[in-house]
Amino acid sequence: MVQRKRSSCGLHLVNPDRDCNSCDLPKKCIGEGLDKEQIDTISSIIQQQGPIKPGEAIFRMEDRFRSIYAIQSGTVKIESALDDGTPLIHGFYFSGELVGVEAVGDSHYQSDAIALETTWVCEIPFERIETLCIEIPKLQQEILHLLGKRIRYTNRTIVQGRYLSADRRFLLFLNDLYQRKGEIKADGSRRVTLPMTKGDIAIHLGLRPESLSRALSKLQEEGVLRNRAREIEILGDNEGLLSCVWM
Amino acid sequence: MVQRKRSSCGLHLVNPDRDCNSCDLPKKCIGEGLDKEQIDTISSIIQQQGPIKPGEAIFRMEDRFRSIYAIQSGTVKIESALDDGTPLIHGFYFSGELVGVEAVGDSHYQSDAIALETTWVCEIPFERIETLCIEIPKLQQEILHLLGKRIRYTNRTIVQGRYLSADRRFLLFLNDLYQRKGEIKADGSRRVTLPMTKGDIAIHLGLRPESLSRALSKLQEEGVLRNRAREIEILGDNEGLLSCVWM
DNA sequence: CGACCTGTTGAACTCCGTCAAGGCGTGTGG
DNA sequence: CCACACGCCTTGACGGAGTTCAACAGGTCG
Numbered sequence: 001m002v003q004r005k006r007s008s009c010g011l012h013l014v015n016p017d018r019d020c021n022s023c024d025l026p027k028k029c030i031g032e033g034l035d036k037e038q039i040d041t042i043s044s045i046i047q048q049q050g051p052i053k054p055g056e057a058i059f060r061m062e063d064r065f066r067s068i069y070a071i072q073s074g075t076v077k078i079e080s081a082l083d084d085g086t087p088l089i090h091g092f093y094f095s096g097e098l099v100g101v102e103a104v105g106d107s108h109y110q111s112d113a114i115a116l117e118t119t120w121v122c123e124i125p126f127e128r129i130e131t132l133c134i135e136i137p138k139l140q141q142e143i144l145h146l147l148g149k150r151i152r153y154t155n156r157t158i159v160q161g162r163y164l165s166a167d168r169r170f171l172l173f174l175n176d177l178y179q180r181k182g183e184i185k186a187d188g189s190r191r192v193t194l195p196m197t198k199g200d201i202a203i204h205l206g207l208r209p210e211s212l213s214r215a216l217s218k219l220q221e222e223g224v225l226r227n228r229a230r231e232i233e234i235l236g237d238n239e240g241l242l243s244c245v246w247m
Numbered sequence: 248m249v250q251r252k253r254s255s256c257g258l259h260l261v262n263p264d265r266d267c268n269s270c271d272l273p274k275k276c277i278g279e280g281l282d283k284e285q286i287d288t289i290s291s292i293i294q295q296q297g298p299i300k301p302g303e304a305i306f307r308m309e310d311r312f313r314s315i316y317a318i319q320s321g322t323v324k325i326e327s328a329l330d331d332g333t334p335l336i337h338g339f340y341f342s343g344e345l346v347g348v349e350a351v352g353d354s355h356y357q358s359d360a361i362a363l364e365t366t367w368v369c370e371i372p373f374e375r376i377e378t379l380c381i382e383i384p385k386l387q388q389e390i391l392h393l394l395g396k397r398i399r400y401t402n403r404t405i406v407q408g409r410y411l412s413a414d415r416r417f418l419l420f421l422n423d424l425y426q427r428k429g430e431i432k433a434d435g436s437r438r439v440t441l442p443m444t445k446g447d448i449a450i451h452l453g454l455r456p457e458s459l460s461r462a463l464s465k466l467q468e469e470g471v472l473r474n475r476a477r478e479i480e481i482l483g484d485n486e487g488l489l490s491c492v493w494m
Numbered sequence: 495c496g497a498c499c500t501g502t503t504g505a506a507c508t509c510c511g512t513c514a515a516g517g518c519g520t521g522t523g524g
Numbered sequence: 525c526c527a528c529a530c531g532c533c534t535t536g537a538c539g540g541a542g543t544t545c546a547a548c549a550g551g552t553c554g
């Protein structure tokens with residue numbers, strides 16, 4: 001039996017349990033709580049895209065901003081670079097989450113969205129969403145709240161992470177990851193599968209790969225987690241992760 | 248002669264040169280490019296508040312989110328804390344800028360907004376702005392773009408700053424500060440007056456006060472700037488600041 | 495005047511970055 | 525099938541940037 005925990009991180013747009021076959025919207029997209037007619041209107045402007053293969057881009061820095069994208073399946077990393085070329089990973093996004101919202105109000109995306117696995121997305125032209133918001137106040141509210149949530153998410157992860165040591169920074173990241181896509185296995189063990197490389201995680205956390213590797217070894221030694229190739233098993237009690245972060 | 252440079256950082260809501268005595272809006276508030284009637288409508292829902300003395304709060308973490316605030320004069324720092332109590336400064340905001348937008352879509356503010364100088368603000372009830380957005384599409388667009396800009400601003404300052412050394416991190420901060428409130432004096436010298444303590448700047452940059460102090464001494468020695476009590480003078484050529492940041 | 499806050503400086507220590515080497519899994523080509 | 529290369533990860537040794545702890549200088553305010 002596999003049980004999925006769901007986000008308290010505010011990145012999910014819709015209830016993943018919602019039965020989307022009963023409407024014309026691709027599963028896991030915007031428009032939570034709207035009536036049939038409104039959902040039909042939204043459906044008419046969005047468009048499914050895929051498959052996007054690992055390493056391929058959904059959008060790039062140079063592209064003009066036109067749409068935001070709801071991920072239907074797969075994993076996406078948002079990546080840019082400093083002026084001197086050092087890479088910068090802003091975040092990882094999964095099925096049911098949105099990418100591209102950072103570009104709202106700008107002429108171009110200012111980062112690349114790269115698929116880490118074979119990925120399907122749902123393109124949502126933003127100008128038409130803005131127009132629709134006039135007719136559907138609830139949609140306007142959803143979009144506004146969405147942007148607010150993204151600001152708070154950055155504050156809770158990257159901004160707060162700055163003040164933490166390497167191992168705690170990773171635990172903060174792991175906790176978020178577990179909330180969003182962690183699984184409880186049949187034997188009761190709590191695990192997170194990593195679709196990204198540990199090198200990418202290191203960059204995202206503002207660390208060197210070597211430093212992250214050492215932090216992981218240390219945490220494993222302390223019995224906090226089990227470090228596998230593409231999977232982290234979380235040991236200790238239920239709320240143990242965050243209590244480790246904050247001592 | 249004092250000349251003011253203006254923001255390319257996207258935090259300003261309106262053109263500061265706009266003649267606001269000709270309308271009912273307190274100077275420097277939202278509603279750029281709207282007609283007289285629309286501005287009157289907005290005016291009717293906003294309310295001026297002040298004076299807020301140094302150390303007093305505009306809002307606090309515990310407060311329910313109801314309004315965003317446009318700063319009319321003064322300086323505000325946005326502050327919170329990690330779970331273990333270590334302070335965290337998210338940013339500093341000046342006359343003509345907005346605070347509280349991070350809370351859009353949440354029930355409470357999740358940070359304190361503290362005045363650093365005697366400050367006047369303009370309260371903008373957000374629920375009523377949301378309603379007005381239905382009638383005034385241009386206003387909706389302004390608010391959406393505003394939130395997007397805030398996300399990008401955090402990306403450019405805090406997120407990118409993480410990857411820089413202490414002195415470059417400060418230069419990035421100083422450059423932003425100079426764009427937003429720097430002055431060119433009569434003798435041609437370019438200066439930034441600091442309304443916040445250097446201790447607060449250090450916290451904001453994720454550094455210890457001692458580390459920032461050392462970085463400032465180093466930069467002064469190198470002839471990049473002159474470090475005064477409450478003022479930084481920028482030496483070197485016009486575009487020198489950022490070129491120092493990126494080598 | 496003395497208490498207090500802010501900022502600066504020095505010395506020892508710590509954590510992370512850097513450089514270098516090696517292990518492991520995967521894919522490819524002989 | 526094995527050899528080899530390659531990417532990813534880990535480990536070790538070293539050095540450096542920033543933290544910590546402590547002392548002190550300058551300014552402000554009671």
